[in-house]
Amino acid sequence: MSAPKAIAPKDGKLGVMVVGMGAIGTTVVAGVHLIRKGLSKPVGSMTQMGTIRLGKRTEARFPVVKDFVPLVGLDDLVFGGWDIFEDTAYEAAKKAAVLSNEHIDAVKDELKALRPMPAVFDKNWVKLLDGPNVKTGATKYDLARQLMDDMARFKAENGCARLVMLWAASTETFTPVKDTHRTIPAFEAALKANDPDIAPSMIYAYAAIQSGVPFINGAPNLSADTPALLALATQKRVPVCGKDFKTGQTLMKTILAPGLKARQLGLAGWFSTNILGNRDGEVLADPGSFKTKEESKLSVLDSILQPDMYPDLYGDYTHLVRINYYPPRGDNKEGWDNIDIFGWLGYPMQIKIDFLCRDSILAAPVALDLVLFCDLAARAGMAGIQEWLSFYFKSPMHAEGLYPEHDLFIQLTKLKNTLRYLMGEELITHLGVEYYDYFESEKA
Numbered sequence: 001m002s003a004p005k006a007i008a009p010k011d012g013k014l015g016v017m018v019v020g021m022g023a024i025g026t027t028v029v030a031g032v033h034l035i036r037k038g039l040s041k042p043v044g045s046m047t048q049m050g051t052i053r054l055g056k057r058t059e060a061r062f063p064v065v066k067d068f069v070p071l072v073g074l075d076d077l078v079f080g081g082w083d084i085f086e087d088t089a090y091e092a093a094k095k096a097a098v099l100s101n102e103h104i105d106a107v108k109d110e111l112k113a114l115r116p117m118p119a120v121f122d123k124n125w126v127k128l129l130d131g132p133n134v135k136t137g138a139t140k141y142d143l144a145r146q147l148m149d150d151m152a153r154f155k156a157e158n159g160c161a162r163l164v165m166l167w168a169a170s171t172e173t174f175t176p177v178k179d180t181h182r183t184i185p186a187f188e189a190a191l192k193a194n195d196p197d198i199a200p201s202m203i204y205a206y207a208a209i210q211s212g213v214p215f216i217n218g219a220p221n222l223s224a225d226t227p228a229l230l231a232l233a234t235q236k237r238v239p240v241c242g243k244d245f246k247t248g249q250t251l252m253k254t255i256l257a258p259g260l261k262a263r264q265l266g267l268a269g270w271f272s273t274n275i276l277g278n279r280d281g282e283v284l285a286d287p288g289s290f291k292t293k294e295e296s297k298l299s300v301l302d303s304i305l306q307p308d309m310y311p312d313l314y315g316d317y318t319h320l321v322r323i324n325y326y327p328p329r330g331d332n333k334e335g336w337d338n339i340d341i342f343g344w345l346g347y348p349m350q351i352k353i354d355f356l357c358r359d360s361i362l363a364a365p366v367a368l369d370l371v372l373f374c375d376l377a378a379r380a381g382m383a384g385i386q387e388w389l390s391f392y393f394k395s396p397m398h399a400e401g402l403y404p405e406h407d408l409f410i411q412l413t414k415l416k417n418t419l420r421y422l423m424g425e426e427l428i429t430h431l432g433v434e435y436y437d438y439f440e441s442e443k444a
């Protein structure tokens with residue numbers, strides 16, 4: 001057993017700065033208020049409902065995660081944020097239509113009190129969207145300063161001890177890492193020169209990191225995942241994590257693919273198609289935004305199945321992902337998967353999945369856990385990429401030279417072992433030989 005890590009106390013209020021008060025943003029905020037009032041349960045949240053085993057199986061120690069690590073309680077969360085529309089969270093929640101009117105009206109006052117601050121927005125990065133609640137500034141650096149001022153003001157006005165920023169805004173168009181994103185000086189010069197390669201999400205990430213505020217990226221766009229911003233995060237001792245909440249079809253993929261691989265069943269093809277009708281779906285109808293999403297969704301299978309290591313099983317499969325904007329479905333999307341697998345002697349088999357899921361219902365608990373864990377990470381002095389939070393992401397950020405870990409069950413073990421490590425509890429390997437009489441020579 002190692003000594004517990006020094007973790008600063010969780011005292012005081014935690015301000016959650018939500019970028020984008022859309023389907024996910026409002027579902028998180030409304031959900032937390034409903035749970036606080038005792039009107040709902042935090043289903044899907046590992047921090048609130050999950051347990052963690054400590055010590056040997058014979059010890060029967062299984063605390064709930066929130067009782068094991070010092071996480072801020074839901075009563076101590078205060079929400080603020082930005083959107084390109086002026087709607088309060090109440091109006092935005094009604095439009096997103098994820099939650100029932102009954103649920104939304106039960107927390108009407110709390111949602112009405114949340115009016116988004118003017119956003120940093122650039123239509124070049126989200127082609128199919130435009131709105132009036134947008135900041136103006138001479139340069140992108142100036143816009144970043146305005147965001148920093150917003151955060152400082154929010155913190156003071158709401159008496160917050162600390163803040164966390166959550167990007168739950170629309171997916172931006174695809175960009176690879178360019179020279180402007182490689183070093184802190186190049187990035188800052190580009191901000192001051194209004195370089196078109198700096199996306200709004202990067203300006204938010206920069207503002208957060210400069211302000212010492214942990215940054216969570218729920219979308220697939222790069223945002224903080226560039227060498228410049230990661231260097232800044234390390235320099236400023238700020239945790240960052242992303243990208244792209246793992247919900248819906250990809251969640252299913254990362255549950256199923258490790259199982260097929262564990263049993264050495266081969267894969268000939270995996271065809272995934274979705275219909276969804278929310279604003280996210282509308283934005284993803286733009287090829288630029290879709291490419292960002294597609295990259296995020298496609299990377300999952302290769303890194304779980306490791307075709308290089310298993311050429312006979314996974315060396316030649318076809319993986320296609322389609323998303324179609326279909327307004328009647330709203331947030332209740334449908335994802336179909338056709339999976340062509342093969343078994344003993346190469347005999348083919350098929351698996352069909354039809355997941356009628358509610359995207360934001362799956363995403364909200366993920367966002368909540370990330371907010372609480374990132375605040376914990378900050379108080380524990382864990383700067384830079386929080387790879388132990390890969391469990392929650394489709395495209396987990398990782399250190400250079402490492403491949404990302406996509407297998408949900410390895411990610412879960414990593415997350416729980418990190419919590420044990422922080423608290424000075426023994427890591428669990430699941431070896432378990434001590435319960436049996438296998439080795440004569442090791443008998444006491």
Ligand SMILES: NC(=O)c1ccc[n+]([C@@H]2O[C@H](COP(=O)([O-])OP(=O)(O)OC[C@H]3O[C@@H](n4cnc5c(N)ncnc54)[C@H](O)[C@@H]3O)[C@@H](O)[C@H]2O)c1
Nearest residue numbers: 020022023024083119168169170171219245279280359363
């Ligand atoms: N719903 C899911 O399960 C899920 C899963 C993984 C990732 N995501 C990603 O999360 C993000 C949010 O999803 P959603 O379903 O809530 O979408 P949404 O369209 O309902 O909400 C996005 C909100 O962001 C606002 N916005 C856009 N650009 C902004 C900017 N620069 N600053 C401030 N606000 C801005 C929009 O006006 C909108 O209100 C998307 O990028 C989506 O791809 C969603």
